[in-house]
Amino acid sequence: MSKEQIVTGVDIGSTKVVITTGTIKEGMIDIIGISKKSNSGMRKGMVTDIEETVSSITAALDEAERMAGVPINSAYVSISGSHIHCAQSKGIIAVSRSDGEISEVDVERVIEAARTVAMPPNQEILHIIPQYFSIDGQTEQIKDPIGMSGVRLEASVLVVGGSVSAIRNLGKCVSQAGLDINNMFFTPLATSEILLSKKQKEVGVVLLDIGASTTEMAVFEEGNLIHAKVFPVGSSYITNDIAIGLRTTIDAAERIKTKYATADISKVKDTDEIKMSSFDPSSTNKVSKKYIAEIVEARLIEIFSMVKDELKRIKKDGLMPAGIILTGGGSKLHGLTEFAKEYLRLPAQLGFPLIEVSGMVDKLDDPVYTASVGLMLKGIEGGQENHKDGSQFHPSVDKIVDKAKDIFKHFMP
Numbered sequence: 490m491s492k493e494q495i496v497t498g499v500d501i502g503s504t505k506v507v508i509t510t511g512t513i514k515e516g517m518i519d520i521i522g523i524s525k526k527s528n529s530g531m532r533k534g535m536v537t538d539i540e541e542t543v544s545s546i547t548a549a550l551d552e553a554e555r556m557a558g559v560p561i562n563s564a565y566v567s568i569s570g571s572h573i574h575c576a577q578s579k580g581i582i583a584v585s586r587s588d589g590e591i592s593e594v595d596v597e598r599v600i601e602a603a604r605t606v607a608m609p610p611n612q613e614i615l616h617i618i619p620q621y622f623s624i625d626g627q628t629e630q631i632k633d634p635i636g637m638s639g640v641r642l643e644a645s646v647l648v649v650g651g652s653v654s655a656i657r658n659l660g661k662c663v664s665q666a667g668l669d670i671n672n673m674f675f676t677p678l679a680t681s682e683i684l685l686s687k688k689q690k691e692v693g694v695v696l697l698d699i700g701a702s703t704t705e706m707a708v709f710e711e712g713n714l715i716h717a718k719v720f721p722v723g724s725s726y727i728t729n730d731i732a733i734g735l736r737t738t739i740d741a742a743e744r745i746k747t748k749y750a751t752a753d754i755s756k757v758k759d760t761d762e763i764k765m766s767s768f769d770p771s772s773t774n775k776v777s778k779k780y781i782a783e784i785v786e787a788r789l790i791e792i793f794s795m796v797k798d799e800l801k802r803i804k805k806d807g808l809m810p811a812g813i814i815l816t817g818g819g820s821k822l823h824g825l826t827e828f829a830k831e832y833l834r835l836p837a838q839l840g841f842p843l844i845e846v847s848g849m850v851d852k853l854d855d856p857v858y859t860a861s862v863g864l865m866l867k868g869i870e871g872g873q874e875n876h877k878d879g880s881q882f883h884p885s886v887d888k889i890v891d892k893a894k895d896i897f898k899h900f901m902p
Contacts, residue, residue: 522557534570
């Protein structure tokens with residue numbers, strides 16, 4: 490990558506499109522353009538209206554280009570949604586060299602062999618993330634087998650896949666907005682680049698991204714992504730619950746949620762009330778803040794119970810020393826960190842950027858922008874692969890990580 494090449498991340502969510510663009514100078518990101526536009530053309534991470542999604546991407550792109558003062562021709566794009574699935578897979582090969590020494594070619598071959606995991610016919614592989622290797626059936630987990638000797642090489646990998654139609658439709662929207670796709674990344678992989686330290690990924694950490702219509706959970710241990718899950722519920726459900734509970738409009742419910750909602754019901758007094766007329770002119774009622782907190786708590790219990798059940802299923806409940814890192818627009822809910830600590834019995838904190846950033850750094854305090862900046866970092870790490878249109882973009886996006894050296898970036902603590 491050239492010293493000051495423009496790098497752009499495009500995070501396309503169910504309610505918004507976020508674009509950040511900048512340059513990389515001596516390892517530091519210099520943000521020169523940033524934009525956020527509403528998007529009503531997607532639901533649960535899947536395109537439901539191509540024209541609306543293209544319009545939102547185009548509007549965000551125009552604003553980012555005006556701010557940056559340079560044209561944006563290509564980008565790294567996020568993909569998520571309830572269609573995303575992950576599965577463990579193994580590959581086994583015979584070492585190719587006659588002297589038994591394992592080479593980069595052998596590593597690439599065994600990763601390729603692991604791709605044969607049984608995927609549903611409507612699913613395609615997005616990422617193959619190596620976990621560890623073993624030689625000749627030995628129980629030791631090896632991170633870098635190159636240069637070692639053996640007859641048989643095995644690889645254990647995590648395969649992340651998604652719906653063929655969802656991936657292609659998203660690619661088509663980006664293409665029609667006038668952008669080439671350098672690469673697509675599962676959103677938590679991008680977000681982890683900016684929010685999680687190497688130490689956290691090594692000892693064990695959960696990244697929880699609470700979006701509008703989905704909540705993404707990514708579990709890291711020993712430097713690797715070991716599990717991921719997308720739950721089909723997010724912060725917009727809290728808004729809907731408030732609208733139903735208070736018999737008001739969605740817009741009024743969103744404003745009430747932003748100003749008064751809390752996840753810490755113990756801090757709300759029984760006598761605290763709000764005037765509904767301040768949010769909905771057609772209503773003259775007064776509503777108890779505690780009642781609002783009870784509505785919020787009920788939905789949070791649903792979301793965090795799914796997280797807890799998933800951790801139990803993979804035998805990691807209560808076993809994440811670095812705890813849980815909260816991000817996404819839903820993480821801005823007052824008192825959520827304390828709620829997560831108590832419910833999951835894990836350390837919890839809001840995610841904040843761990844990298845050096847110059848330019849429009851004040852914007853990065855908002856978790857809405859972390860995924861798009863993470864996409865920039867992930868793209869720099871993985872290199873560029875131009876795909877001029879969505880139909881040509883093949884979602885084997887990692888391509889087994891072009892070279893073995895790129896593969897081992899996933900291993901390093």
